[in-house]
Amino acid sequence: MEPRALPDTQLLYIFDPLCGWCYGMSPVMKRLAEEYADRLPVTVLSGGMMTGDDAGPMSRMWPYISQALAQVEQVTGVQFGADFRELGAAGSYRNDSEPPSRALQVFKQLDPLGREMAFAHAVQQAHFGQGQDLNDFATYQALLPAFGLEAAEFRRWWDSDAARQATRHEFDVVRRMGVQGFPTLIFAHGQQGHVLARGYQPYEQLQAGLEQLLADVANEAK
Template sequence: MSVNKLIYVHDPMCSWCWGYKPTWQKLESALANILPIEYRIGGLAADSDQPMSADMQLQLQGIWKNISNQLGTEFNFNFWRECQPRRSTYPSCRAALIARSFNKEPQMIDAIQQAYYLKAQNPSDEDVLIKLCEKIGLDPCLFTQQLHSKELKRRFDDELNFVRSLPIQGFPSLVLIKNNSAYPIAINYTDWRQTLSEIQSYL
């Protein structure tokens, strides 16, 4: 028997996901007794040890300003002065996957977003992720072991392959699974009720 569900595709370091968060939380709450919700990691930027280029830094700061102007989202721009940015979100994605195993994925996502966007910390760095795992109650030694494990690499590869099979164009994205078919759901960044109405029209 097929199970209807809503898939939320995101990346913990996606700035538009951070901007969407207040609206998403209202939608998620409204769907609590209507439809199961499944989080999936999108994988925005692959592993890299190289410093982010100046052009990319300016581009991302411009996106932050745009989101803040459109949605009123808070950003701490000290990040760009106090950290060495890298175009690498895969480490934070893996951290979210580890937390999922302990039913703490939302807590890890929230900790990563708070660190990145409000506290000027860099979740591309492993030491930051280890501190965040402790903050949400995970064992740092076990977390570190899993972060470098072949099993986690396999799970992450499977996750990315699955996400790439979905009808999405970026992050965040919503996909409704009904009767083994996938339907893209339009995201309204400020009106959760509109998105809810679209979802309900399929049910």
């Protein structure tokens, strides 16, 4: 018998589009969202890691970021592209979490199939893998055909005050949750939440913990 979806249960993936460790976690989360699609919805929340005074030229953080790339690659198996490394070394690129988080916010409103994890993965691939500019709408426009979304409508929403307000609200929600770092994965059931992961975890470890939580909830419901 196929496992059934449990009511009022979801997985909250709290990340930031500019987070390198989230890029490392992204293939794991994309696989998990696909394999659990019929059992457990995955909701992606953006944390606003680089906003306000923290947003600015990549030159501020590049010495730290460049040192961390090798560790992320070694632990997670992802690769940071040559174009991204060139972007970082040049230093003038503006690191700002708001534009890509707003793009994800718009995607969640327009996509009827709940593919937000796949879109978040595609956005991070475009930036960290290909060195694309996440402040430029053209980056998202190139991703939309794969999801069957129309660019003009997406652009109207991406440029809207409503999308900006919704994005700021999501940042505030994450702060109120007390999340200390990205990525964080929370198994939510009803009004209760259990931290499944803080930081990167390989798929097998994550799956084992998730299956245990699902089993616990199913047993409580009996």
